[in-house]
Amino acid sequence: MKNYDGKTIFEKGRPGRRAFFPEDLNKREIRQIEVNIPNKYLRKSDMFLPSMSERELAEHFINLSQLNMSVDTNFYPLGSCTMKYNPKINEKISSQEFFRNLHPYMDKRDLKGLMYILNDFESMLCSMFGFDAFTFQPAAGAHGELTALIIAKKYFKDKGESERDTVIVPDSSHGTNPASAFMCGFERVVSVKSNEKGEIDLIDLEQKCNSRTACVMITNPNTLGIFETKIKEIAGIVHKNGALLYCDGANMNALMGIARPGDMGFDFMHLNLHKTFSSPHGGGGPGSGPVGVKKFLKKYITEFLETQKENAVSVKAFWGNLSVIIKAYCYVKMLGFGELKNSSVLAVLNARYLMEKLRNVFVLPYKSPCMHEFVLSVNPSELNGVRTLDIAKALIDRGVHPPTVYFPLIVKEAIMIEPTETETKETLDNFASIMAELKNMAKEQPQKLKDAPCKTPVKRLDEVYAARKPVLCWKDFLNSDKQGFSV
Ligand SMILES: *Cc1c(COP(=O)(O)O)cnc(C)c1O
Numbered sequence: 412m413k414n415y416d417g418k419t420i421f422e423k424g425r426p427g428r429r430a431f432f433p434e435d436l437n438k439r440e441i442r443q444i445e446v447n448i449p450n451k452y453l454r455k456s457d458m459f460l461p462s463m464s465e466r467e468l469a470e471h472f473i474n475l476s477q478l479n480m481s482v483d484t485n486f487y488p489l490g491s492c493t494m495k496y497n498p499k500i501n502e503k504i505s506s507q508e509f510f511r512n513l514h515p516y517m518d519k520r521d522l523k524g525l526m527y528i529l530n531d532f533e534s535m536l537c538s539m540f541g542f543d544a545f546t547f548q549p550a551a552g553a554h555g556e557l558t559a560l561i562i563a564k565k566y567f568k569d570k571g572e573s574e575r576d577t578v579i580v581p582d583s584s585h586g587t588n589p590a591s592a593f594m595c596g597f598e599r600v601v602s603v604k605s606n607e608k609g610e611i612d613l614i615d616l617e618q619k620c621n622s623r624t625a626c627v628m629i630t631n632p633n634t635l636g637i638f639e640t641k642i643k644e645i646a647g648i649v650h651k652n653g654a655l656l657y658c659d660g661a662n663m664n665a666l667m668g669i670a671r672p673g674d675m676g677f678d679f680m681h682l683n684l685h686k687t688f689s690s691p692h693g694g695g696g697p698g699s700g701p702v703g704v705k706k707f708l709k710k711y712i713t714e715f716l717e718t719q720k721e722n723a724v725s726v727k728a729f730w731g732n733l734s735v736i737i738k739a740y741c742y743v744k745m746l747g748f749g750e751l752k753n754s755s756v757l758a759v760l761n762a763r764y765l766m767e768k769l770r771n772v773f774v775l776p777y778k779s780p781c782m783h784e785f786v787l788s789v790n791p792s793e794l795n796g797v798r799t800l801d802i803a804k805a806l807i808d809r810g811v812h813p814p815t816v817y818f819p820l821i822v823k824e825a826i827m828i829e830p831t832e833t834e835t836k837e838t839l840d841n842f843a844s845i846m847a848e849l850k851n852m853a854k855e856q857p858q859k860l861k862d863a864p865c866k867t868p869v870k871r872l873d874e875v876y877a878a879r880k881p882v883l884c885w886k887d888f889l890n891s892d893k894q895g896f897s898v
Contacts, residue, residue: 414474415868419885423471424461430468478868480812482691486838488765490784490815490827491585491634493664493686494693500745501689501738510737515729529715529730532740539748540660540680541673542703546712547731552661554726555681555700556591556628561724562679562704562711563626563655564595569722575625575654577601581611583635583819588628588659597625605821609635609777613644620652630659631675632666634819635777636762636784636829646676655679663687664831665759665782668752679704688739699735757832758783761839765830768843772850776822784829786822794850795857799824802849804871805863809845 463471481487487494504510513525533545549555560578567575577599578592589600601619604612611629620627627649631639639645649656658672658680664687666672672680684699685692692698704712713723715730730736743751759782766775766785774788789799803813803826815827830839853860864870 414470415478417868420461420463420471421459421885423467424463426462428462428464428467430463430465480807485810485812486830486834486842487812488814488828488830488842489812490636490786490829491661491818492692492815493661493683493783493829493831495664495686495689495831496833497689497691497738498742498745501741502691504741505734505737510734513733525730525733526715528737528740532736532743533714535743536682536701536703539667539671539751540663540682540703541671541677542680543706544709544712544714545701545703546714547699547701547736548713548725548727549681549700549702550727550732551696551698552659552681552683552686552700553587553591554698555683555702556587556657556659557595558700558702558712558724558726559657559679559681560591560595560597560626561726562702562708563657564597565711565722565724566655566708567625572653575623577623577625579603579616579619579624579627579654581605581629581633583609583633583821584628584630585634585659585661588630592626592628599623605633605635608779609633609637610639610641610779611645613641613648616645616648620648620654622652624649624652624654626655626657628657628659629677630662631672632662632782632784634662634827635786635822636662636665636781636827637777637779638665638782642675650676661686662783664829665755665784667755668748669755673703673705679708684735684739689742690735690738697732697735699732699739701731701736754832755783758830761830761832761834762828764836765828765839765843768839769828769846772843772847773826783831784827786819787826787828788822789824789826791824794853797853797857797860799826801853801860801863802826802846805849805852805860806845807864808866811842811845 482494482496509524513522529547533547536545537543546558549558567573576597578589578597579601580588580592580603582602583605592600603619604615606612610633616627627645629639629642629645631642633639646656655678656676658675658677660672660680660682663682667687679702681700681702682688684690684701690699702712710720710722711724713720713725746754762781762783762785766781769775769787774790776786776788789797789802791798799816803816806813814829817825818827819825830842849860862871
């Protein structure tokens with residue numbers, strides 16, 4: 412039974428209550444620094460901090476920590492953002508002192524070990540994905556996309572083709588693709604249609620690709636979880652028009668050790684180390700989105716070994732988010748190419764197994780065999796008005812993290828499922844039977860689903876209101892005359 416009263420620590424605190432922490436147990440000398448802060452900036456009264464007894468304090472934070480649903484506590488079939496289990500040994504290794512205390516300005520001789528790791532990791536990624544170099548700088552997938560598009564801009568400027576102002580994305584693309592193109596200053600983002608198989612419509616692509624096209628961004632397998640079987644033809648169309656073909660590599664969990672984007676005709680790509688290579692993500696990061704390029708684009712990326720190259724695109728200081736990179740490196744080293752391939756095989760097998768179990772429970776809009784994820788659709792007119800959102804909320808009551816919903820945009824009432832390779836048959840069977848139970852409930856007691864979740868400390872939220880009018884601070888602070896807080 413979760414013990415949650417919804418009160419903040421500030422509401423619970425009472426003056427004079429104390430918890431005891433001996434200050435000098437872990438004695439390290441703290442140097443007092445003299446600073447002259449002008450009087451007008453000094454606080455006039457004590458800071459308003461809550462006071463609590465030690466047991467209350469422990470209770471408060473332990474209870475809060477137990478409200479969380481996480482990849483360690485519940486099945487998490489998210490979809491789109493591969494959310495796989497994060498092996499704890501990677502955390503242990505990356506938090507060792509010899510990694511924690513590294514500094515980019517250390518003597519080069521002391522960085523040899525790190526350089527070995529980055530070099531080794533880069534060459535593993537190159538051979539695994541079919542590219543000639545990687546930069547580890549970008550801090551997320553979207554950051555990698557931006558890096559790649561800046562590279563594309565420079566490349567065409569150098570070629571004297573600055574009139575290329577268009578980026579093409581499929582209508583199933585992740586929202587970051589068009590957003591990155593706009594952020595990078597491309598004037599036009601053009602969308603190509605998907606056909607009835609859920610793959611890119613080649614005729615539409617032919618018509619839209621021309622001498623103004625700088626880059627075509629493709630996710631393969633795409634966000635429906637379907638492999639673009641015509642990828643070579645797509646590359647042909649793109650290259651015939653002098654444009655670059657970019658691979659959004661967020662879905663590499665389906666392809667590790669099986670197929671290489673570099674062999675499919677892609678000129679550059681990003682990886683999401685925090686998806687495919689099991690570094691934790693969520694809550695805003697940190698992440699890592701290395702960008703791999705073919706030889707002819709190599710001069711545009713910043714590699715870790717060199718001092719600034721004239722043409723190189725630098726998007727972050729030094730090596731990027733090093734601890735994330737090290738966790739991913741541990742993962743790759745621990746599994747080796749053979750087991751990485753096996754994990755992709757299992758990820759696809761698990762997704763296909765669930766797809767078969769669920770294809771007659773809800774609607775399966777695209778019938779091609781899926782890769783590591785698949786998309787279902789809920790039809791409210793057959794289910795007393797019960798929508799995907801209601802199903803997602805009801806899953807929480809049953810101990811399952813809701814999958815990604817209402818994405819990709821080309822599927823109505825979409826529900827996107829990605830079990831990942833670590834799940835057992837029992838977990839998958841249990842999930843399938845929960846989904847079947849929810850469908851029956853939608854037919855017999857729809858109101859129960861519309862009221863879900865009912866076992867959580869906070870019931871159904873008004874998500875639109877929460878997004879439009881976020882209250883990010885306990886409201887009494889706003890009216891408080893207490894010093895020390897600004898909003
Ligand atoms: C997650 C994802 C991205 C963005 O990556 P971030 O690391 O979240 O910035 C881009 N494209 C696809 C298909 C994704 O799933």
